[in-house]
Amino acid sequence: MAATYLPHGSDQLAEGARRRRATRPPWMERASIPTRAVKFIVIAAIVVVMLYPFISVIATSFASVEAANAGGLFPTSFSLVGYRSIFSGGVVEHALLVSVGITVVGTSLSVAFTVLLAYGLTRTRDVPGSKVVLYMVLATMLFGAGIIPNYLLVKSLGLINSYWALILPVLVNAFNLVVVRNFFMEIPREMFESARIDGASELQILRRIVVPLSKAVIAVIALFYAVGYWNDFFNALLYLNDSGKWPIQLVLNQYVLQGTPLSQIQNPNQPPPPAQTVQMAVVVLATAPILVVYPFAQRYFTKGVLTGAIKG
Amino acid sequence: MYLFIVPGLAYFVIFAYVPLAGNVVAFQNYSPFLGFEHSPWVGIHNFTAMFNDPEFVTALKNTVIISLLQIVFAFPAPIALALLLNSLLSDRIKRVVQSIVYLPHFIGWVIVVSIWQEVLGGTGPINELSKRLGLGSVNVMTNPSTFKILITAQVIWKEVGWSTIIFFAAISTISADLYEAAAIDGARTWRRMWHVTLPGISSVIALLLILRLGSVLTVGFEQILLQQNAVGTGAAEVLDTFVYYRGVIGGDWGLSAAAGLFKGVIGTILVVAANRFAKRLGTGGLF
Numbered sequence: 001m002a003a004t005y006l007p008h009g010s011d012q013l014a015e016g017a018r019r020r021r022a023t024r025p026p027w028m029e030r031a032s033i034p035t036r037a038v039k040f041i042v043i044a045a046i047v048v049v050m051l052y053p054f055i056s057v058i059a060t061s062f063a064s065v066e067a068a069n070a071g072g073l074f075p076t077s078f079s080l081v082g083y084r085s086i087f088s089g090g091v092v093e094h095a096l097l098v099s100v101g102i103t104v105v106g107t108s109l110s111v112a113f114t115v116l117l118a119y120g121l122t123r124t125r126d127v128p129g130s131k132v133v134l135y136m137v138l139a140t141m142l143f144g145a146g147i148i149p150n151y152l153l154v155k156s157l158g159l160i161n162s163y164w165a166l167i168l169p170v171l172v173n174a175f176n177l178v179v180v181r182n183f184f185m186e187i188p189r190e191m192f193e194s195a196r197i198d199g200a201s202e203l204q205i206l207r208r209i210v211v212p213l214s215k216a217v218i219a220v221i222a223l224f225y226a227v228g229y230w231n232d233f234f235n236a237l238l239y240l241n242d243s244g245k246w247p248i249q250l251v252l253n254q255y256v257l258q259g260t261p262l263s264q265i266q267n268p269n270q271p272p273p274p275a276q277t278v279q280m281a282v283v284v285l286a287t288a289p290i291l292v293v294y295p296f297a298q299r300y301f302t303k304g305v306l307t308g309a310i311k312g
Numbered sequence: 313m314y315l316f317i318v319p320g321l322a323y324f325v326i327f328a329y330v331p332l333a334g335n336v337v338a339f340q341n342y343s344p345f346l347g348f349e350h351s352p353w354v355g356i357h358n359f360t361a362m363f364n365d366p367e368f369v370t371a372l373k374n375t376v377i378i379s380l381l382q383i384v385f386a387f388p389a390p391i392a393l394a395l396l397l398n399s400l401l402s403d404r405i406k407r408v409v410q411s412i413v414y415l416p417h418f419i420g421w422v423i424v425v426s427i428w429q430e431v432l433g434g435t436g437p438i439n440e441l442s443k444r445l446g447l448g449s450v451n452v453m454t455n456p457s458t459f460k461i462l463i464t465a466q467v468i469w470k471e472v473g474w475s476t477i478i479f480f481a482a483i484s485t486i487s488a489d490l491y492e493a494a495a496i497d498g499a500r501t502w503r504r505m506w507h508v509t510l511p512g513i514s515s516v517i518a519l520l521l522i523l524r525l526g527s528v529l530t531v532g533f534e535q536i537l538l539q540q541n542a543v544g545t546g547a548a549e550v551l552d553t554f555v556y557y558r559g560v561i562g563g564d565w566g567l568s569a570a571a572g573l574f575k576g577v578i579g580t581i582l583v584v585a586a587n588r589f590a591k592r593l594g595t596g597g598l599f
Contacts, residue, residue, distance in 0.1 A: 028401060030401065031399075031501060035501075039396065039399070039400070042396065043396070043400075043405075043409060046393070046409070046413065047409065047412055049469070050412050050413055050415065050416065050469070050473075051412060052431070053427045053428065053430070053431045054427070056430060056431055056436075056437060057426075057427050057430050057431075060430060113319055113320050113323060114320070116316045116317075116319060116320060117316065117317060117319070117320025117321070119316050120313055120314070120315075120316030120317035120320065121317065123313065126313075127313045127314070127317075130313070130317060133317055133321050136321075136324060136329075137320075137324055140324060140328045142580055142583055142584065143332070143576055143579075143580045144576060145328070145331030145332045145334060145335065145576070146331070146335065146555070146569065146572030146573060146575070146576050147552065147555050147556055147559065147560065147568075147572055148334070148337060148555060148559045148560070148565060148568050148569040148572050149331035149332070149333075149334030149335050149337065149569065149572070150327075150331050150334075151559070151560055152331075152334050152337065152565075153326075153327070153330060153331050153334055155344075168323075168327065169327050171323050171327070172320055172323050172324065177320075202313060202315075202316065206316075227418050230420070231418075231419070231420025231421070231422075231423075232420075233420060233421060233422050233534050233538075234533065234534050234537070238556075238560060249420055249422045249423075252422045252423065252426060253422050253538060256426045256429070257422070257425060257426060257429065257538055257539075257541075257542075258541060276430075276435060279426070279430075280430060283423055283426045283427065283430070286420075286422070286423055287419060287423050290418050290419060294415060294418060295411070298411055298414060
């Protein structure tokens with residue numbers, strides 16, 4: 001099962017698909033009408049089950065007071081009352097900003113540490129000891145210390161209630177490291193050798209040669225890290241006792257799942273908007289960044305996971 | 313070169329290896345005020361207390377039941393989906409469906425549970441519809457007796473698409489000659505799937521299944537923690553939630569660390585053993 005990482009592979013694949021369709025081989029005949037009908041129904045059902053919940057949430061978040069109370073499969077009116085009450089409060093806004101901050105800082109640090117270590121581990125033959133480090137990293141995929149020792153460590157480092165507690169314990173992911181290292185290993189050695197002969201330092205080689213050639217794979221792991229930081233719930237629950245510091249996922253849990261009202265988001269001069277509308281508006285805001293990035297990132301995600309999964 | 317290695321190595325030592333040593337708490341009557349050095353040693357007392365604790369036994373039982381449910385239902389689902397999508401002739405439809413089914417993988421559990429709550433909860437459209445049809449009120453989100461099925465369904469919804477990727481990769485390695493030969497021998501679509509595609513991906517299926525069996529003590533922690541209040545601990549206590557509530561919330565550090573260590577050691581042994589077994593079957597293994 002050898003697979004190579006093709007930065008421009010999609011064009012070739014599309015080309016191949018086009019050619020295949022032009023001269024479809026004899027074993028790719030069209031299925032019979034009943035088979036096709038069954039397939040169509042099954043696939044349509046899958047698509048509905050996957051998409052309807054998203055549509056329902058978005059529709060509810062835009063519902064007016066009357067429409068939300070009326071129920072039904074789809075609310076029928078449009079109103080911004082839910083969003084307006086969120087943005088007049090400040091709790092959700094603050095939590096969104098916190099999440100953005102953690103995601104940006106965390107992703108930058110994670111990518112930097114991962115790329116440096118991955119490059120450092122590309123020459124296990126010439127650099128004594130680096131093979132041991134590689135095995136140490138790989139071994140962490142097999143075990144985890146457990147919740148309690150991790151909590152006690154973070155506590156003894158004095159990181160409780162600090163945003164660093166959400167970044168440092170998950171700084172480098174062994175799987176992502178393997179993905180990047182595999183990619184670096186594929187770069188022809190001659191490129192490094194000639195640069196070294198020209199007197200380039202290792203840092204220059206990394207910056208001028210390796211990173212520019214690896215933009216696609218670095219984008220992949222950056223996206224993996226960013227999704228991880230954005231969606232993180234448990235570390236925040238564990239380490240942030242001060243609810244004023246909470247990221248969006250914790251606010252979402254508190255407000256939508258545990259049903260604790262956020263008193264600050266109610267304007268005393270107006271009748272309160274329906275709780276469900278406001279809750280779903282929070283859900284939409286928490287999901288929006290992923291929905292926005294997803295269409296662009298999807299292609300890279302798939303490739304990244306294949307590079308790592310097949311070789312790892 | 314060492315300058316590149318040191319920062320990352322420091323991370324792995326501090327946050328992956330130092331906490332391993334922290335597991336000594338499992339053999340102590342640990343108190344945060346006394347610390348590791350001065351807390352009294354109690355030998356394996358925490359472990360014997362753990363097995364005599366009915367809550368731990370419930371947690372262990374629930375964990376294994378949920379894991380088995382997921383192996384039976386959530387594991388084959390992506391294989392079926394991959395075969396179905398693979399049988400589509402139109403690449404465009406295939407790609408569109410793929411982008412739709414991959415999406416939930418990137419949504420965090422808090423959001424996934426919120427979305428399910430919105431659709432299937434007491435005020436959701438499904439309950440509304442069922443009431444209108446005269447079927448009475450249904451709220452699967454708060455029903456303890458169906459909770460394990462619910463979370464299996466959630467796992468399928470979230471991961472079925474993403475998990476097809478590995479099977480697509482395996483299918484793409486099957487030589488077209490085999491399909492051609494089968495077609496010439498008169499095998500039609502179903503027989504080709506049965507005799508060419510499935511055997512072609514069987515080693516990947518076996519490998520993933522064995523590794524899944526190796527992580528039988530690991531179930532979706534965040535997913536269950538988020539929904540435990542709605543259904544109660546009887547149905548929703550698993551090993552990880554037990555450790556979290558007993559230790560971090562309850563302050564019983566020794567006992568909860570013992571439960572965590574138990575899970576970690578058994579889990580590692582199972583994964584390594586599963587990998588050995590996979591290698592013996594000739595499927596290569598992962599490491």
